[in-house]
Amino acid sequence: MSDTVPDRLSIYPDSPYFNEEILLRGIGVRFRGEEKTNVEEYCISEGWIRVSVGRTLDRRGRPMTLKLTGPVEVWFKDKADA
Template sequence: MSDTIPDRLSATPGSPYYDEALLERGISVRFKGEERNNVEEYCISEGWVRMAVGKTLDRKGRPMTIKVSGPVEVWIKGTETSPDTEA
């Protein structure tokens, strides 16, 4: 499998942007300079993430989310190309 990061990725199985193999490898997301672990979906080119809001669930049992705009950095966990290695 290549180490190419998709422009858009979702953790929801019904989404057309869902990629199970990539999610199993592990994806790290830094949003506005802070590493986040509650990101449900992201889009690098449009500069937004969709994050879970607390422990609240919608009527289908999925986490309630909010879409927030800002700079997004994404990398595969365990690769040497992570933004942490720049400094």
């Protein structure tokens, strides 16, 4: 497996940006200098993340999300980080 993080990644299996190997390895996301743990999807080159908002569900039964724009940093988590 490569040591470079993907430019875009999603946690949903039906997304073209889903990658199970990378998600199992562990990804850390920092948005505007703050580490986020509720990120559902991100794109580094476009500078945005999608985060879940409350307990409300969309028509597919997934949590409602909010798209936030700003600087995004992504890294692979070490075993010590987990």
